[in-house]
Structures are given as C-alpha cells and as structure tokens.
C-alpha cells in the first residue's frame with residue numbers, strides 16, 4: 001500500500017484521502033508556500049475540506065495577512081489553535097519572552113508549549129492529517145514518505161503529498177494557479193515560522209537555514225514533524 005501511495009501524484013493522493021477520511025482529515029499549515037499549494041488543490045477537490053493552523057502568538061504580520069487572504073480567496077474555514085495561556089505565562093515568567101535563544105533545550109520547550117501541544121489538540125479525533133513536508137527542504141526531511149503512520153499522534157495517518165516536489169514544482173504551481181502566498185517569500189524567506197526564529201537566507205544557503213539559524217541543521221525541527229513517524233506498511 002505504501003508503494004501505491006508513493007506512486008500517486010499530489011492531487012490523486014489528496015482526492016483518495018478525502019474520499020476515505022473526510023471530515024476526519026485536515027490540512028495542517030503554517031501558511032508557507034507548500035501549505036497554500038495544498039489549500040488550492042484541496043479546495044478544488046472538496047470545498048469543505050478541513051484546514052487548521054497553530055497560532056503560536058509569535059507569527060509575523062505577513063502570515064496573519066495571508067490567512068485572511070486565503071479565507072477571502074477560497075471562502076474556506078480555517079480553524080486556529082492557540083497555546084494554553086497558563087503554560088505560556090509560566091514559561092515566559094520563568095525563562096523570559098525570548099527563551100529560545102538561550103539553548104536548544106529552551107527553544108524546544110517554547111516549541112512544545114506554543115506549537116506541539118496545540119497541534120495535539122488539533123489532531124484529536126482525526127484519522128489522518130496532511131502536511132506540506134518536502135524531502136528537499138532539509139536534512140531532517142530526506143526520508144519523508146508520502147504516507148506515514150504517525151505514532152507520535154496515536155497512529156493516525158500523516159500525508160505528505162508534496163514529498164517529492166521540488167521548490168521549482170511548488171512555485172510553478174503557484175504561478176499557474178495564481179495562488180496567494182506569504183509576502184516574506186519575496187524577501188528571501190523560503191521557510192517561514194515564528195518571527196523571532198526566522199530570518200531571510202543568503203544565496204546558496206539551505207532552504208531552512210533561516211529557521212533557528214543559531215542552531216545546527218540536525219536539531220532544526222520543532223516537534224511537529226519528528227522523524228520517528230514510520231512509513232505506512234498496511
């Protein structure tokens with residue numbers, strides 16, 4: 001079955017997944033360019049397809065503008081999940097508002113509170129979730145399968161329909177379909193996350209070099225996409 005999924009084009013895979021799982025399937029997007037491409041494909045398949053995002057409270061203004069632009073363009077509902085206020089208050093009270101610069105441990109703590117916990121709530125009750133992960137984004141993503149069993153989230157399926165797309169494939173789709181995208185992409189940001197943890201990349205740098213740029217490439221995941229998820233075998 002995993003080979004069957006691997007051979008499917010993104011639209012074909014998404015159509016099959018929606019037919020099998022809607023409404024217990026949702027796209028998780030931080031509104032990078034891969035996310036909006038999937039929104040566009042999904043809306044052509046099923047206009048009521050579920051979309052959610054995690055608002056960490058530290059997103060750049062360009063991302064909030066894009067969320068509204070996507071809502072207006074497609075007429076879709078976007079569920080927004082926030083971190084637990086008490087957990088943020090305790091963390092910031094103990095370690096400061098910019099604790100992530102202090103160490104990898106503190107950065108992962110912030111991601112756990114602001115991203116991972118809300119994601120867990122967003123995934124509750126779903127049978128499958130969809131992401132915009134691509135293999136050529138980073139060393140941590142080279143083995144991403146199009147369909148994985150996500151044991152970190154109760155064994156639901158994790159679908160990565162753009163896993164084998166190149167950066168050029170993504171932008172070709174955006175231009176062909178006039179998909180709205182984050183204004184930061186035109187300012188040297190190939191990958192966009194929280195404002196204090198993302199910078200523009202320099203020519204020749206890795207696509208995710210601007211994410212947590214003070215850390216080594218091997219540590220650059222926030223806990224949303226741990227490499228422990230296994231390829232589907234059934």
Ligand code: SF4
Nearest residue numbers: 100110111114194197
């Ligand atoms: S990316 Fe930065 S600000 Fe956002 S949750 Fe992670 S450490 Fe916190």
